[in-house]
Amino acid sequence: MASQDKLTQRPDTLSALLTPPLLKVDGLSVAYGRRTVVDDVGFDLARGRSLALIGESGSGKSTIAKAVLRLLPDGAHADGRIAFNGQDILKQPERHFRTLRGRAIGFVPQDPANALNPVRTIGAQAQEAAALTDEPNKALRKALILDTFAEVGLDNPGRVYDSYPHQLSGGMLQRVLIGLAVLPRPALLVADEPTSALDVTIQKRILDLLSRLQHDLDISLLLITHDLAIASERADKLVVLKDGTVQEAGRTQDVFSAPSSAYARKLHADVPALNPDRYAPLRDPGFHRLDGREGTATKIAVEGVSKTFSVDGKSLTAVDRISFSVAAGTTHALVGESGSGKTTTIRLLLGLDEPDAGRITVSGETISGSDRTSQRAVWRHLQLVYQNPFTSLDPTWSVEQLVREPLDRYRIGTVAERRAQVREALANVGLGDHLLQRKPGALSGGQRQRVAIARTLVLRPDVIVLDEPTSALDVSVQADIVEVLLSLQANLGLTYVFVSHDLALVRQLAHTVSVMRKGRIVEHGTVTDIFDTPRQPYTRALLDSIPAGVHASQTATHKAANLRQEIFA
């Protein structure tokens, strides 16, 4: 059957015109009570083709995906028509539709870490997917599962089968989930942000896998993403959504190279990967410092620092003899995948852990994790902006309290002076006084992260450590935050240590880069050197993972695949 499929895959243009689309959405509206989240959306997806729904959070893209799968939560009401193979999905009784779920329409979720039942083995859950194939023999079903696991690139299918979800990494889990989704050979695969929770190199491998399966198994792919670059690399057609309405739709080349709507143009401009030099004017002063055109002083010096943790009786070297230095008023980026030691490095830098060996100095003062007084002195000059502004701010505090807290802690100034400083810090990040009494719950993600930045600014630090400061934010909000950070640097001469796995963002923001892998710095240099002439294959692989936002030619993809195999084998 599979070989027959291969013969008939990829319908030519004529038959595509004649056969009705596999999925046709027409005038779809979804409302929660009175709030309409999807408004009159329509698109169609031909058999074997791919379509991407692009939009920020709140655009309704995931709601559409859930409507297609009929997994909308209680209280949601869907109107319009979703035709799958000519049958109206919305009108079918649940009992009838359930036979389509999994069998005809597969689902790949957003966050692989939460997408499998934590207290059941992978195998037990895989059996559910295998049951959809109507194969009565359990041993054969298991063989089919193991074949599928091998097919999606899992090295040790038998071991995966017996594992619990928490024993696998995010990338492996996403492979499992994709395997389970394609195992019953569905005609349509709905992938809801399938890579946004994953590292950048894994992101690329997972997307490659999805593309390959889509072609090999002749599956239609409905891809939901916030990333225009990814969408345009992977989909034949794009539908750009905002606030539940379609802004623009059409063939990928058309939408991507010549967006006609203002919103699509803005999206395009906000994607870091597509606009590496967007903030050049704001960033240039830092380069001038590096060039020695302005007075240069070394702000941070890390010399031969190591840190070893003991895990399960085994010792694990999280950071291995790393050295780097950061010039005052510039941004140094630490890049690498999860587990590369980035987080440990900044914990050492902040004095939260003490290095086993080596020395860290900030403004000439040595940082030591053991001495509380000196630690407090260091913290005044060294502040942290945490990754996720949705969890880093106490929800019961007002903006004013949150921003003032460091001043209260360090007993700086009178009450009136503190109030003035809070206002000044908020003004610096572009927030008005009217927000002072708001609680974090009443702020948007971008506003929250600005509050978090303002909070660090009140102490007038020289160095701010930014731990993936935009990874929890939408791309346009991310652009705003980057702009805030760069103008603060230009105005106040701040030094940043910027931790990220988003290389495109690093390219836009940083002056110097250290590439970390397995606790070591494998390559470092100015951002231009690293990005234009990477010397290490690992750096090249990281750079190669940046979605380029165009249909990469087959040869380029193959070359990249070979390169990655070389490195990760």
Add this chain to the structure above:
Amino acid sequence: MNRSYLDYAAKRIGQAVIVILLSYVFTFIVVSVLPGDPITNVLRDPQNGFSEEEIQQIIAAQGLDRPVLVQLWASLSQFLSGDLGLSMRSNRPVSTLIAEVLPSTLVLATSGLAVAIVLALVIGYGTQFLPRRYGQGLLRGFPSLFLSVPNFVIGLVLIHIFGFQLGLFRVINADSFWATFFAAVALGIPVSAQIAEVLIANLDHEARQDYAAVARGRGISQSQLFFRHLLKPSALPVVTVVALTIGELLGGSLITETVYGRTGIGSLVQRSVTTQDLPVIQAVVSLAAVAFVVVNLIADLVYPLLDPRVKLIGTVKPRPATGDDTFDDRVEGIPS
């Protein structure tokens, strides 16, 4: 059965032994500190006609003139060697008295627990899948309703309806199947409320998790979702709650036995309290403490075996990173 589990078990058992000893000491001290010494009360009752000399002789013979700590030590070592002493009223061994009534109470408590668990499961299932218009909200109100109605009221209502009105069981013959059944229902309803409350909260939480949506995306039915996916992670914390309800079951049995006229630990305690039969009270309280501690010990020991995610003390594992390489390559290195 790995090393860390054995360490964990040893530690838990040690803690349990300490708790039992402390509870014995506590009961002993409370009883001896409280005003109204029952022994002298009895002896000095003019109706019994003991002379002061005789009273002093008896007290000396019983060792009651020794310092409290010495008495405590004697009593505790007796308890540990399994000797619960003699009842002051009947002069029979306390262990015999307890052994006579224990089976009846055990039957009542276990069937009460069974009723509670079944009821909680039914309520839990209903709250997930009963459509709103068929009274899902009403079902969610059941636990608080059950908690607020005392079990003797439920017991009396059940006796009235099924005993007197329907004649299903003879109210006087407490050992018939139906009498035990309805006693168990009366005992189980308030207990089920505690279990159901935790179960519902956990089910709601689990049902909102991504994996539930993903599992439905694999085309499984509602009851498959409930029994295969939601129930186990939701029921795991309930193991702890069930262990804690043993106190409820013991206390509830006392009342239920009275309402249904059953002999059991409850009626024994009632008799001993009214007659101030100290050795019996001390023994029953201590044994209740032992039962409570042992049941909770079992729950603690079983829990890590049921939940694959539980990390035992001393084996702090970092969160798996989002890497894609190998099983062992996913350690970020920061014990968070």
